[in-house]
Amino acid sequence: xxxxxxxxxxxxxxxxxxxxxxxxxxxxxxxxxxxxxxxxxxxxxxxxxxxxxxxxxxxxxxxxxxxxxxxxxxxxxxxxxxxxxxxxxxxxxxxxxxxxxxxxxxxxxxxxxxxxxxxxxxxxxxxxxxxxxxxxxxxxxxxxxxxxxxxxxxxxxxxxxxxxxxxxxxxxxxxxxxxxxxxxxxxxxxxxxxxxxxxxxxxxxxxxxxxxxxxxxxxxxxxxxxxxxxxxxxxxxxxxxxxxxxxxxxxxxxxxxxxxxxxxxxxxxxxxxxxxxxxxxxxxxxxxxxxxxxxxxxxxxxxxxxxxxxxxxxxxxxxxxxxxxxxxxxxxxxxxxxxxxxxxxxxxxxxxxxxxxxxxxxxxxxxxxxxxxxxxxxxxxxxxxxxxxxxxxxxxxxxxxxxxxxxxxxxxxxxxxxxxxxxxxxxxxxxxxxxxxxxxxxxxxxxxxxxxxxxxxxxxxxxxxxxxxxxxxxxxxxxxxxxxxxxxxxxxxxxxxxxxxxxxxxxxxxxxxxxxxx
Amino acid sequence: xxxxxxxxxxxxxxxxxxxxxxxxxxxxxxxxxxxxxxxxxxxxxxxxxxxxxxxxxxxxxxxxxxxxxxxxxxxxxxxxxxxxxxxxxxxxxxxxxxxxxxxxxxxxxxxxxxxxxxxxxxxxxxxxxxxxxxxxxxxxxxxxxxxxxxxxxxxxxxxxxxxxxxxxxxxxxxxxxxxxxxxxxxxxxxxxxxxxxxxxxxxxxxxxxxxxxxxxxxxxxxxxxxxxxxxxxxxxxxxxxxxxxxxxxxxxxxxxxxxxxxxxxxxxxxxxxxxxxxxxxxxxxxxxxxxxxxxxxxxxxxxxxxxxxxxxxxxxxxxxxxxxxxxxxxxxxxxxxxxxxxxxxx
Numbered sequence: 066x067x068x069x070x071x072x073x074x075x076x077x078x079x080x081x082x083x084x085x086x087x088x089x090x091x092x093x094x095x096x097x098x099x100x101x102x103x104x105x106x107x108x109x110x111x112x113x114x115x116x117x118x119x120x121x122x123x124x125x126x127x128x129x130x131x132x133x134x135x136x137x138x139x140x141x142x143x144x145x146x147x148x149x150x151x152x153x154x155x156x157x158x159x160x161x162x163x164x165x166x167x168x169x170x171x172x173x174x175x176x177x178x179x180x181x182x183x184x185x186x187x188x189x190x191x192x193x194x195x196x197x198x199x200x201x202x203x204x205x206x207x208x209x210x211x212x213x214x215x216x217x218x219x220x221x222x223x224x225x226x227x228x229x230x231x232x233x234x235x236x237x238x239x240x241x242x243x244x245x246x247x248x249x250x251x252x253x254x255x256x257x258x259x260x261x262x263x264x265x266x267x268x269x270x271x272x273x274x275x276x277x278x279x280x281x282x283x284x285x286x287x288x289x290x291x292x293x294x295x296x297x298x299x300x301x302x303x304x305x306x307x308x309x310x311x312x313x314x315x316x317x318x319x320x321x322x323x324x325x326x327x328x329x330x331x332x333x334x335x336x337x338x339x340x341x342x343x344x345x346x347x348x349x350x351x352x353x354x355x356x357x358x359x360x361x362x363x364x365x366x367x368x369x370x371x372x373x374x375x376x377x378x379x380x381x382x383x384x385x386x387x388x389x390x391x392x393x394x395x396x397x398x399x400x401x402x403x404x405x406x407x408x409x410x411x412x413x414x415x416x417x418x419x420x421x422x423x424x425x426x427x428x429x430x431x432x433x434x435x436x437x438x439x440x441x442x443x444x445x446x447x448x449x450x451x452x453x454x455x456x457x458x459x460x461x462x463x464x465x466x467x468x469x470x471x472x473x474x475x476x477x478x479x480x481x482x483x484x485x486x487x488x489x490x491x492x493x494x495x496x497x498x499x500x501x502x503x504x505x506x507x508x509x510x511x512x513x514x515x516x517x518x519x520x521x522x523x524x525x526x527x528x529x530x531x532x533x534x535x536x537x538x539x540x541x542x543x544x545x546x547x548x549x550x551x552x553x554x555x556x557x558x559x560x561x562x563x564x565x566x567x568x569x570x571x572x573x574x575x576x577x578x579x580x581x582x583x
Numbered sequence: 584x585x586x587x588x589x590x591x592x593x594x595x596x597x598x599x600x601x602x603x604x605x606x607x608x609x610x611x612x613x614x615x616x617x618x619x620x621x622x623x624x625x626x627x628x629x630x631x632x633x634x635x636x637x638x639x640x641x642x643x644x645x646x647x648x649x650x651x652x653x654x655x656x657x658x659x660x661x662x663x664x665x666x667x668x669x670x671x672x673x674x675x676x677x678x679x680x681x682x683x684x685x686x687x688x689x690x691x692x693x694x695x696x697x698x699x700x701x702x703x704x705x706x707x708x709x710x711x712x713x714x715x716x717x718x719x720x721x722x723x724x725x726x727x728x729x730x731x732x733x734x735x736x737x738x739x740x741x742x743x744x745x746x747x748x749x750x751x752x753x754x755x756x757x758x759x760x761x762x763x764x765x766x767x768x769x770x771x772x773x774x775x776x777x778x779x780x781x782x783x784x785x786x787x788x789x790x791x792x793x794x795x796x797x798x799x800x801x802x803x804x805x806x807x808x809x810x811x812x813x814x815x816x817x818x819x820x821x822x823x824x825x826x827x828x829x830x831x832x833x834x835x836x837x838x839x840x841x842x843x844x845x846x847x848x849x850x851x852x853x854x855x856x857x858x859x860x861x862x863x864x865x866x867x868x869x870x871x872x873x874x875x876x877x878x879x880x881x882x883x884x885x886x887x888x889x890x891x892x893x894x895x896x897x898x899x900x901x902x903x904x905x906x907x908x909x910x911x912x913x914x915x916x917x918x919x920x921x922x923x924x925x926x927x928x929x
Binding site: 161162163165166167251252254264265266267268269270355362365366368369370372373376377379380432435436439441444447448449450454515530531534535536537538542543555578 | 592595596599600602603604606607608609610623631638649651652661664665668669671672674750753756758789790791792793794801802805920923
C-alpha cells in the first residue's frame with residue numbers, strides 16, 4: 066500500500082513537473098516571438114513589477130540620503146546616482162553573453178539590471194517630492210481610533226491622499242524609465258515594445274505602421290506622466306515642512322545592500338571588463354593622432370548637440386510643465402496673470418502634448434523626422450544639424466518637463482526670495498552671501514538638471530544614428546559599432562574617453578560656473 | 584536661470600551652437616561647391632577593418648571621405664533602409680555593403696548608378712552586376728564555430744548537435760546581416776515552408792538566438808554554447824585570441840556560402856568621378872590583398888596574380904570556388920524578411 070502511495074505521489078509529482086515544464090516552454094516560446102500587443106503588455110507589466118520592487122529600496126536609500134546634510138551628502142548622492150548614469154550599453158554588453166538567447170534568463174536579467182539601474186531615479190523623485198501633509202503619525206493615530214467602517218474609509222482616504230499620492234511621482238517615474246528601456250532589453254534580447262519596433266522597422270515595416278504602433282505606448286506614457294505631475298502638484302499644495310524621519314535598521318541594511326549590489330553589478334563588473342584592456346588601448350590610441358583627433362571631434366559634437374538640445378528643452382519645458390500642471394513659475398519667468406483664463410489654460414494643456422513625440426521613443430521619433438525632413442519643403446535642411454537637434458529636443462522634452470515640475474515645487478520659495486533680496490543688497494559682503502545662497506538654492510539644481518539632460522541626450526544612440534548630418538558623428542554611434550568586437554583594447558580606450566570625457570569636462574566646468582555665479 | 588539670469592544659459596547655448604556648427608562645417612563643408620565637398624561613404628563593414636582601407640584611399644588620392652558606419656545590431660540592413668529613405672535627398676555617394684542582397688534590393692529600387700571600371704573588369708561574373716550597378720570584393724564565409732573542448736569539430740558532430748538538443752547551439756537573429764543571407768540560401772534550397780518548420784523546431788528545442796555573430800563567437804569561446812553559426816572574420820578573432828575553437832565551412836547542397844562585400848554608387852551623387860575612383864580602389868587587387876591580410880582574412884575574389892596568401896585564406900579561397908551564387912536570391916531574401924517580420928506582426 067505504502068509503495069502504491071509512493072508511486073501515486075511520484076506520478077503526481079512527475080505530472081506536475083511536466084505541466085510546469087510545459088508551461089515554461091510555452092512561456093519561453095511566446096517570449097521568443099512576441100507580437101506587438103504581447104511586447105507592449107509585457108513591457109508595461111515588467112515596468113510595474115520593477116517599480117513595485119524598487120519602491121522600498123528607493124524609500125530606504127532616500128532616507129539614508131536625508132540623514133546627512135553635511136558635505137558628505139554630495140558623495141552619498143554620487144554613490145546613489147552612479148548606477149543610473151553608467152551607460153546601459155556597457156551593462157548590456159557585459160551580461161548579454163550570459164543570457165541572450167535564453168528567454169527566461171534574459172527576462173530575469175533584464176528585470177534585475179533594470180531594477181538596479183532605476184532605483185536612483187525613484188530616489189531622486191522621492192527626495193524632490195515634498196512630504197505629504199498626512200504624516201505617518203497622523204495615519205497611525207487615525208488607525209488607533211478605527212471603530213466603524215466609515216472610520217476605515219476615512220483612514221483609506223487619508224492614506225490615498227497622503228503616503229500614496231506622495232509615492233506616485235516616484236513610482237510613475239520608475240515605471241516610465243523602465244518602460245522606455247531599449248538598449249538593455251535589446252542587448253540581452255528580452256521582450257520590449259521598443260526593440261520590437263526597432264526590429265520590425267529594420268525588417269521593412271512602413272513608417273506609418275511604426276507610428277501607428279508607437280502611438281499606444283506614447284499615449285500611455287503621457288497619461289502616466291500627467292498623473293505624476295498631478296501628484297507632484299498635489300503634494301506641493303499640501304506639503305508640510307520637511308521632517309527628518311529616522312532610518313530603521315532594516316532600511317539601513319536595504320540601502321547598504323542596494324548600493325553594494327548596484328555598484329558591483331551595474332558599474333564595477335562592466336567597468337572592470339572594460340578596464341582590462343585600458344593600458345594597451347591607450348598605448349594604441351596615442352600612436353594614432355588621426356584617431357585621437359576624430360575621437361575628440363565625436364566627443365565634442367555629441368556633447369555640443371546634447372547640451373544645446375538640453376538647454377532648449379529646459380527652456381521649453383518651463384511653459385509646458387508649469388502651466389499644464391496649473392502651477393506658477395518659481396524663479397523663472399514671472400507672469401503677472403496668476404489666474405489664467407480658461408482659453409489660456411487649455412492652450413497650455415495642449416502644449417503638454419509636445420511631450421508625445423519624445424515619449425514614442427527615439428526610434429519612431431527619429432524615423433518620423435527623417436520622413437519630415439525628406440519632404441519637399443524641408444529637404445534643404447535634411448543634411449544639416451537641425452534634424453538631429455530637433456530630435457534631441459523632442460526626445461529630452463518629457464524628461465525636462467518632469468525635472469522642471471520638481472524644480473517648481475522643491476525648495477522653499479521664501480528662502481529663495483530672501484536670497485534674491487540679499488544678492489541685491491548694496492553691501493558687498495551681503496551681495497556675495499546672497500549670490501552664494503541663490504546658486505545653492507536656485508541655480509545649482511537647475512544646472513544639474515541641464516547636465517543630466519545633456520548626458521541623457523549624449524548617450525542616445527538612435528537620434529544620433531538616424532539624424533546627424535554628414536560631417537558630424539556622435540561617439541556613441543561609433544562605440545556601438547566597435548562593441549561588435551567584444552572588449553578589445555582599442556574599444557576600452559575609446560569607450561573610456563567617450564564616456565568618462567563628459568564627466569571630466571563637467572567636473573572642470575562646474576567650479577568655474579559656481580565661481581562665476583556664487 | 585530666471586529671466587534676469589538667462590544670460591549664462593543663453594551663453595552656454597551659443598557656445599554649444601558655435602562648436603556644433605564649426606565641427607559640422609569643418610567636417611562636411613556644406614558651403615563648398617560639390618567638387619570639393621567630401622565624398623560620403625556609408626559603410627556596413629566593420630569600422631575596425633574598413634576605416635584603414637578608406638583612409639588609405641584618402642591618402643593616395645587626396646579625396647576627402649566622410650564615413651558613416653552602421654551599428655552592430657542593424658548591420659547592413661540599417662544602412663540599406665537609410666539609403667532607401669533618403670532617396671529624395673541622397674546624402675550617400677558610395678555604399679560599401681558587407682553583403683550582397685541588400686545591395687540587390689537597392690538596385691531593384693533603382694537607387695544605384697552603373698559603373699564598369701577596372702575593378703569590375705577583374706571580378707568573376709558571379710561577383711558583379713552585368714551592368715555595373717555593383718561590384719563584389721573580399722568575401723567572408725559562413726562557418727560553424729565549434730568549441731573543441733566541448734565537442735569534435737567535424738560535420739557529423741555539428742549535425743548531431745543540430746538534430747538533438749539545440750540549447751547549446753547559437754546563431755544570430757536571422758533578420759539581419761549575413762544570417763539573413765544564410766536563411767535566404769536555405770529558403771532557396773529547401774523552400775520557405777521547410778525552412779519555417781526547421782526554424783520553429785530549432786527554436787522549440789531551445790536554440791540560442793542572439794543579437795549578432797560576434798556574440799555567437801563569444802558564447803562558443805566561453806563554452807556557454809558548444810557551437811554556432813558565424814562568419815570567418817569572427818571565427819578568426821577567436822582563433823587569434825587563442826580560444827579552443829575550430830571552424831568548419833557551412834555547406835548547403837554541397838556548396839559553401841561565401842558572402843562578398845559589395846560597393847555601389849548611389850544615384851544622385853554629385854561626385855561621380857570620385858565615387859568611381861573609390862569603387863575602383865575598393866575592388867582593386869591591392870585592397871583585396873589588404874583585406875585578406877587583415878585580421879578578418881577576407882577571401883580575394885578577383886585575380887591576385889602571384890601574390891601569396893596565408894594558409895588560412897588560401898584554404899578558404901579553394902572552398903569559395905564552389906559557392907552558392909547569391910545573385911538570384913533577392914526574392915528569397917525578401918520572402919524570408921517578410922515571414923520573419925509578419926511572424927511577430929501586430
